[in-house]
Amino acid sequence: MSKLKVAVGPVLFLWQKTYLEQFYNKVMLSEAECVYLGETVCGKRRLSRLNDYLVWAEKLAKAGKEVVLSSLTLLESSAQLQDLKRLSQHKQYLFEANDLSAVQLLYQLGLPFVIGPAINVYNGYTLAKFAKMGAVRWVMPVELSKDWLLALQQEYAQLCDLPMQYEVFSYGYLPLAYSARCFTARYYNLAKDQCELICQKHPSGLITQSQEGQALFNLNGIQTMSGHIYNLCEDKASLSDVADVARLSFHNMDELSWIEHFVSDEVYQRPSEHINGFWHQIAGIQCQL
Amino acid sequence: MELLCPAGNLHSLKKAINSGADAVYIGLNDDTNARHFAGLNFNEQQLRSAAEYCHQHHKKLHVAINTFAHPNQFNRWQYAIEQAVAVGVDALIVADIAALDFIANHHPKQEVHVSVQASVTNALAIDFYKQFGVKRVVLPRVLSIQQVRQLATTTDIELELFAFGSLCIMAEGRCYLSSYLTGESPxxxxxxxxxxxxxxxxxxxxxxxxxxxxxxxxxxxxxxxxxxxxxxxxxxxxxxxxHALEEPTSLNTLSLLPELLAMNIASVKIEGRQRSPAYVEQVTQVWRAAIDQAKKDSQLFSIEPQWQSTLSHLSEGQQTTLGAYHRKWK
Known part of the structure; x- marks a missing residue:
């Protein structure tokens, strides 16, 4: 594999528009080569609109970044499908499909796309099928390991000679589950329909612990995330061997220095509270030292 | 409307059929299905017996082969598919695109349903699966009844809903909480x-x-x-x-039956392949009686107290909920 590219994943939390704008201004100046933009978690979040994302996308593209527009993960209504269709009109950018509805739409439109991490690709057959429909890059489901990726690449190579880029979620709170229920609203005893976009009060999530004080999950609206930060900074060598792109997912803009740690040739030490289990085919919450 | 009941073994399957199920769904005793528990599910001989029993009683057998094939191990999923097709099962319940593609190419006449594990929640995602010739989609337990109705009016594919049993609150097939804590997931x-x-x-x-x-x-x-x-x-x-995510409670949609009938929902599914034959028998009896009453006259449909008490008694934590079907639950 060639040198590992660093991508800034879509922001998974609900941030104020001014904060998000500052974030992308900083990303513009960073060494990240690729930036994903768009609301992927909750269709009700509207602090930043598609037009805002498009303004930032244009700036980032002018600054030489590869821009990818990310689509919503859980689409439950025809209004959300209409939003998806609006998004897909901006063909100058690559798209990240986070649901099969997006795969279907982009295939119909003949546009290339990235397969996001919440789409179930577990084998080379499935990836080959998507490649024939227009997928050019695949972000592996977060629960899979380096060994799984290697085996899948071998299977893919036997089935399909279309080029494929491999991206691995490498830093940040792991997106683990999506629900009909908003867990942030539940914490406040609010019905989801009257949620008041309460998740904006928790721009890096709500940490949930066991009764023994062990951090387990991070609640982010309808999304349940890992309670610890996943961090493959010490696994850069194996990442570079099998992947093309490392996705970093940020929970505030002060974290952007991690881009440098992933870009540089030096190996940066993983903070002891960060986890890396999935990459090593053990429980995600655990660490391989 | 079909009443589709679970069975983890032959005994449960017979109870389901004898209690009024129109169809029963089962899994093979390996990790090709999403209820891979010790002591549960069917070997090749039992699968054959299951198909015979269902067909003798003019009922249907669905087989769930609804996990995702591991790289370089597709032959195991293929073997499971071949086994089920060979005994003449009425439907395969499948989530993996590799498996769907294989069935479409090698057994184009086999009826296939898209498993809940595929997490299909909208009309365009249903369109995606049409390329595999699927007949039915099993909807995840994340949609409200209004959203189900909207979907039912926009698609020509059959819809199957979870009607009763343990409640999975996440979009099925998109939840890695189990592997996060244990290394193993559905x-x-x-x-x-x-x-x-x-x-x-x-x-x-x-x-x-x-x-x-x-x-x-x-x-x-x-x-x-x-x-x-x-x-x-x-x-x-x-x-x-x-309970930061969800109380231990069960889904119970008995009160929605007239609405589900009006929407032309093809099948109501009872969860619980891991539950006892007694559970299967009692839940099946209640749902059979309820569906028959609702079909007779849905305007006059009313839930008999005895049905409700039987179902509550069999529910997790003895509590039931309409789950996501009811918007306020969210």
Whole structure:
């Protein structure tokens, strides 16, 4: 594999528009080569609109970044499908499909796309099928390991000679589950329909612990995330061997220095509270030292 | 409207058929299905017996082959498919695109349903699966009844809904909480919160339930200690201890039956392949009676108290909910 590219994943939390704008201004100046933009978690979040994302996308593209527009993960209504269709009109950018509805739409439109991490690709057959429909890059489901990726690449190579880029979620709170229920609203005893976009009060999530004080999950609206930060900074060598792109997912803009740690040739030490289990085919919450 | 009931063994299957199920769904005894529990499910001989029993009674057999094939191991999923096709099952319930593609190419006449594990929640995603010639889609338990109605009016594919049983609150097939705590998930090994990681521990007056060492909940003497399904534990958020994700409760949509009939829902599914033959028998009897009454006159449909008490008694924590079908639940 060639040198590992660093991508800034879509922001998974609900941030104020001014904060998000500052974030992308900083990303513009960073060494990240690729930036994903768009609301992927909750269709009700509207602090930043598609037009805002498009303004930032244009700036980032002018600054030489590869821009990818990310689509919503859980689409439950025809209004959300209409939003998806609006998004897909901006063909100058690559798209990240986070649901099969997006795969279907982009295939119909003949546009290339990235397969996001919440789409179930577990084998080379499935990836080959998507490649024939227009997928050019695949972000592996977060629960899979380096060994799984290697085996899948071998299977893919036997089935399909279309080029494929491999991206691995490498830093940040792991997106683990999506629900009909908003867990942030539940914490406040609010019905989801009257949620008041309460998740904006928790721009890096709500940490949930066991009764023994062990951090387990991070609640982010309808999304349940890992309670610890996943961090493959010490696994850069194996990442570079099998992947093309490392996705970093940020929970505030002060974290952007991690881009440098992933870009540089030096190996940066993983903070002891960060986890890396999935990459090593053990429980995600655990660490391989 | 079809009443589709679960069976983890032949005994349960016969109870379901004898109690009025129109169809029964089962899995093979390996990790090709999402209820891969020890002592559960069907070997090749039992599968053949299951098909014979169903067909003798003019009922249908569905087989769930609904996990995702591991790289370089597709032959195991292929073998499961071939086994089921060979005994003449009426439908395969499938989530993996590799498996769907294989069936479409090699057994184009086999009826196929898209499993709930495929997480299909909208019309365009249904369109995606049409390329595999699927007849039906099983909807995840994340949609409200209004959203189901909207979908039912926009698609020509049959819809199957979960009607009763344990409630999965996440979009099925898109939940890695189990592998986060144990290394094994429904998608990779066919089980959520697998039993081999469960430990019960008496600590003073409290019974603790743990999953791979993580404390999921603890119960006082007068509380019923539930299985440590990780999304149903009591956790702490900002010093408040509560069921942060979901209470141990079961889905019960009996009151929605007239609406489901009006929407032309093809099948109502009872959850619980891991449950006892007695559970299967009692739930099937109640739902058979309810569907028959609703079909007779849906305007006059009313839930008999006895149905409700039977179902509550069989429910997790003896509580039931309409789940996501009811918007306020969200």
């Amino acid at each position: 998608n990779t090994t066919g089980a959520c919160s697998p039993a081999k990681f469960v430990r019960w521990q008496q600590e003073g007056e409290r019974m603790q339930s743990r999953l791979n060492g993580v404390l999921i909940d603890q119960f006082s003497e007068h509380e019923q200690a539930g299985y440590p399904t990780l999304c149903k534990g009591r956790f702490v958020v900002n010093n408040e201890m509560y």
